[in-house]
Amino acid sequence: MAPTLYVLKTCPAVRAVLVTIAAIEVEIDIILVEKNYLYTEEFLKLNPQHTVPVLIDEDIIICDSHVIMTYLVQKYANNDLMYPNNLKKRILIDQRLYYDASVMFPIIQKVFKGLVSKEFKEIPSELKNDAVEVYNILEMYLSKSEWLVGNHVTVADISCCMTIKSLNILIPYDPKNHAKLALWLDKLNAISYFSVDKPYFEAYIERLKVISSS
Numbered sequence: 001m002a003p004t005l006y007v008l009k010t011c012p013a014v015r016a017v018l019v020t021i022a023a024i025e026v027e028i029d030i031i032l033v034e035k036n037y038l039y040t041e042e043f044l045k046l047n048p049q050h051t052v053p054v055l056i057d058e059d060i061i062i063c064d065s066h067v068i069m070t071y072l073v074q075k076y077a078n079n080d081l082m083y084p085n086n087l088k089k090r091i092l093i094d095q096r097l098y099y100d101a102s103v104m105f106p107i108i109q110k111v112f113k114g115l116v117s118k119e120f121k122e123i124p125s126e127l128k129n130d131a132v133e134v135y136n137i138l139e140m141y142l143s144k145s146e147w148l149v150g151n152h153v154t155v156a157d158i159s160c161c162m163t164i165k166s167l168n169i170l171i172p173y174d175p176k177n178h179a180k181l182a183l184w185l186d187k188l189n190a191i192s193y194f195s196v197d198k199p200y201f202e203a204y205i206e207r208l209k210v211i212s213s214s
């Protein structure tokens with residue numbers, strides 16, 4: 001039986017998993033849900049954190065996009081290029097994934113939370129500074145290698161790309177100060193399997209328009 005993935009259409013973390021699925025060409029049953037469903041008893045049994053993505057593969061339930069991505073590559077990819085077995089490469093990939101999970105992605109969450117709750121209408125300078133610091137740090141990583149780790153696209157690139165693409169809509173990076181970042185994003189988005197993100201990214205932008213105008 002194919003694994004099952006619960007998704008919300010607009011979520012950057014979901015989109016990173018969908019690009020990974022397209023990259024390794026694994027068959028997955030996608031269940032598209034609305035946000036209200038995340039708070040139902042049925043879903044809370046799967047994931048008490050009430051977040052998507054959630055992957056179910058036989059008796060395994062995984063509730064974080066980064067873990068889902070590394071799991072799928074290890075279990076289903078034809079090779080280890082996207083998440084190498086080599087420890088030196090793998091720890092750098094893990095570091096970028098944890099940086100995304102703990103620093104980058106939470107900036108998007110804070111912006112959305114502030115806009116939805118109407119705590120602010122303009123994004124506060126503190127959050128803008130946090131985003132610029134992230135852009136600066138990625139610019140530094142990308143001055144050392146073509147991709148975030150080494151000379152092959154890995155799950156670190158996919159995960160961070162989905163976050164940066166989404167964060168950039170909220171707090172744009174400066175292509176003059178972040179030229180390597182801009183080039184990296186363009187190159188990733190030109191890869192064929194990244195095209196799976198198009199309708200989801202458009203849904204994300206639409207959602208933001210609705211929130212900003214309400």
Ligand SMILES: N[C@@H](CCC(=O)N[C@@H](CS)C(=O)NCC(=O)O)C(=O)O
Pocket residue numbers: 008010011012013014038049050051052053063064065066101
């Ligand atoms: N660290 C998690 C974050 C997932 C996350 O925050 N998902 C959001 C949508 S983008 C969500 O499900 N929010 C619903 C909620 O928090 O109630 C991951 O990478 O999977």
